[in-house]
Amino acid sequence: KTSLVWFRRDLRAFDHAALHHALRQSQAVHCVFVYDTAILAALPRRDRRVDFIHASVAELAAELRQLGGDLIVLHADAAEAIPRLAAELNADAVFANHDYEPQAIARDATVAAALTHDARLWFSFKDQVIFEKDEVLTLSAKPYTVYTPYKNAWLKKMRAEPACLAPFDIEPHAASLAPPRAGTPAPLPTLDELGFEASNLAELAIPTGMSGASQLFEDFLPRVDRYDVARDFPALKGPSYLSMHLRFGTVSLRYLVRTIVDLMDRGGGGDGASVWLAELIWRDFYAMILYQNPHVEGGAFKPAYDAIAWETGPDADAAFAAWCEGRTGYPLVDAAMAQLNQTGYMHNRLRMVTACFLIKDLGIDWRRGEAYFALHLNDFDLASNNGGWQWASSSGCDAQPYFRIFNPITQSEKFDASGRFIRRYLPQLKALGDKEIHAPWLVPRMLLDQKNIVLGRDYPEPLVQHDEARKETLERYAVVKVVA
């Protein structure tokens, strides 16, 4: 039997469900990655994610060759290219891992139908999450909509079924990998050939590929026990920075969970390990929510929230542009947006702060912010991004109640007390003291003069007054009570 394994958001050659099953069931396994023109067309010509994929695909190809196989790399519309390649190789079946996003589900259905038409088989497997779709259900067999009981049920199931963390071996079955066609490895397209330019990914020293992911995890493990505290302070190296690797599958989620659970079982990891595991469970939770409720793409999880009237018109457009460009006059918000714009990463606490600010201080539709994040986040993932935005807009499952509105100044004083993070991204405010840096417009004019800071010249006046904006938001959200 000849098979084709289609790599998508699983760019690794170890612990890989589809590759494992294909190798075990076939005599000759070809591997392919498609730079999908249907996805790439919408992206700017300099995109850190394309750079990351490009480097990670090269490492994957090298690894597959090391194992005796090869990686065919195409630049085409995947929905057409996969059945065509399967025909060319005379493959009996195509293997891939599940993708839960609505567009991907539609694409895979098209591919599966074309393959069936040609009398070929389509197999796909769970790989991206520990538990998917309807694997974790309530006692009445319904999908959860609240995180904590979902997490408890998830943990219980994980303990009851330890096989869910078992690795899908590749090496013992590598003899089934088909050697390079034509005797030499398939060529890899350059970024230029794909129509892209290099981004600043290399400058940022963001490690790519499987080796980059393991480097980050090794760096994180010794500090996981402090994660529960350190993760809230954006100036600290608290989190793992693995999100981009989880997004593109250069790391195995099963391996991460297994390692953390083993550590916990040996009495290690402190509170940090269980809190970090809980974050990985949020990722499974949001993937399940998207799968079960595809209407969240573009609409509120709780439909009553679709009745909210958001600010529109030129003033709202100007406020949105100021938010995007980090010119709101609220230093923590602006520093966070600068972090996103310059690096493609934003600290989780700051994602919550900036999202709340856009929605509840500026009164702007959460979908506009969601789309901006989708374009700029290195780790953009439809399910987690949508979940995060709907949490902030209070329209999501288990979201922040609408009347709990982050105060951007208090958040700043609490989580960046000494202004270290703000100074990193807003050097023009460096001279301000630790107490002053959170709200420059409240600093006496004389003091600003002394430090040669002019509001409106060096740094913007605040776009809105938080207390007034808060009142307007409560009025805006009153409609929810009427509709609900």
Ligand code: FAD
């Ligand atoms: P760590 O703190 O080390 O966490 C480990 C992993 O757990 C992360 O890599 C991620 O896979 C997962 N995780 C952590 N927090 C969450 C969460 N709240 N929801 C789901 N998974 C989580 N995460 C994305 O991966 N892609 C997104 O597009 C995305 N958009 C977001 C938008 C908003 C408005 C908010 C509030 C959060 C968003 N998150 C998103 C979740 C979270 O902010 C990032 O996963 C995290 O900051 C990534 O950094 P890290 O890898 O260092 O995380």
